[in-house]
Amino acid sequence: MLLVFLGPPGAGKGTQATRLAAKYGVPQVSTGDMLREAVAAGTDVGLRAKSIMDAGRLVDDETLADLVRARLGQPDTAGGAILDGYPRNTAQAKTLDMLLSDTSHGAVDRVVFLDVAEEILVERLSQRRACPACNANFHLLFKPPADDAQCDRCGTQLVQREDDQEDVVRDRLRVYADNTAPLVEYYEQLGLLVRIDGDGSIDDVWGRVDGAISRTVCA
Numbered sequence: 001m002l003l004v005f006l007g008p009p010g011a012g013k014g015t016q017a018t019r020l021a022a023k024y025g026v027p028q029v030s031t032g033d034m035l036r037e038a039v040a041a042g043t044d045v046g047l048r049a050k051s052i053m054d055a056g057r058l059v060d061d062e063t064l065a066d067l068v069r070a071r072l073g074q075p076d077t078a079g080g081a082i083l084d085g086y087p088r089n090t091a092q093a094k095t096l097d098m099l100l101s102d103t104s105h106g107a108v109d110r111v112v113f114l115d116v117a118e119e120i121l122v123e124r125l126s127q128r129r130a131c132p133a134c135n136a137n138f139h140l141l142f143k144p145p146a147d148d149a150q151c152d153r154c155g156t157q158l159v160q161r162e163d164d165q166e167d168v169v170r171d172r173l174r175v176y177a178d179n180t181a182p183l184v185e186y187y188e189q190l191g192l193l194v195r196i197d198g199d200g201s202i203d204d205v206w207g208r209v210d211g212a213i214s215r216t217v218c219a
């Protein structure tokens, strides 16, 4: 099973991808998480990516291709993967097809597009908190950690991402509209798009995602 989550920043891609990955027992591959790990570890990729990520712009396609190729080459993805945050433009979508055939994964099965209005996105991102150690995501109102400051899963101090500051959020939404939104039509024309209303509670959206994927992938 090879699924892609598509949608604007804050749409709930990470949240829903985590649930779907757990249900089907395939790894969630989040390029945002991978890049943040590279930044934290101070690797060459991390050093190159940090200022770009802090400004809400896209890291270059070649760096992403290298990261995703390496990840899809690891044995735990043999049964598939759930991609979250990749591809983010049409060039990356074409590269993904090549990477999948190079790593004997076949092709993308479905693209889940989470459709959410802009005012809701800003509200979700402004109160998102993330665990820098295990990548768990929280929301101060909608998915509050038991202790405001700490990760429920691993106890690490939660942080607000640098790029979740409101001015950077506005830039990220623009980058999404210019670069990533065209992928909706791209995948629709390929007959791969599953459009999901991403408004409502996390559980409501999960019901729609789960229902749509069990119908299409397991049919």
Ligand code: ADP
Binding pocket: 008, 009, 010, 013, 014, 031, 032, 033, 035, 052, 053, 054, 056, 057, 058, 059, 060, 064, 084, 085, 086, 087, 088, 092, 163, 172
């Ligand atoms: P969100 O899920 O909130 O949209 P991500 O965690 O996916 O954010 O991404 C954070 C940042 O990492 C992006 O703003 C961008 O700088 C970088 N990034 C992640 N994935 C990609 C990608 N596929 N191509 C280019 N840059 C990426």
Ligand code: ADP
Binding pocket: 007, 008, 009, 010, 011, 012, 013, 014, 015, 016, 124, 125, 127, 128, 129, 137, 138, 139, 140, 142, 143, 198, 199, 200, 201, 202, 203, 205
């Ligand atoms: P993305 O990966 O698309 O950027 P996330 O999954 O990180 O989005 O969600 C963004 C923020 O909104 C997080 O704080 C998350 O807990 C919260 N969130 C996710 N889905 C919902 C929802 N349906 N309703 C309210 N808050 C949500």
Ligand code: ZN
Binding pocket: 131, 132, 133, 134, 135, 136, 151, 152, 153, 154, 155, 156
């Ligand atoms: Zn944690």
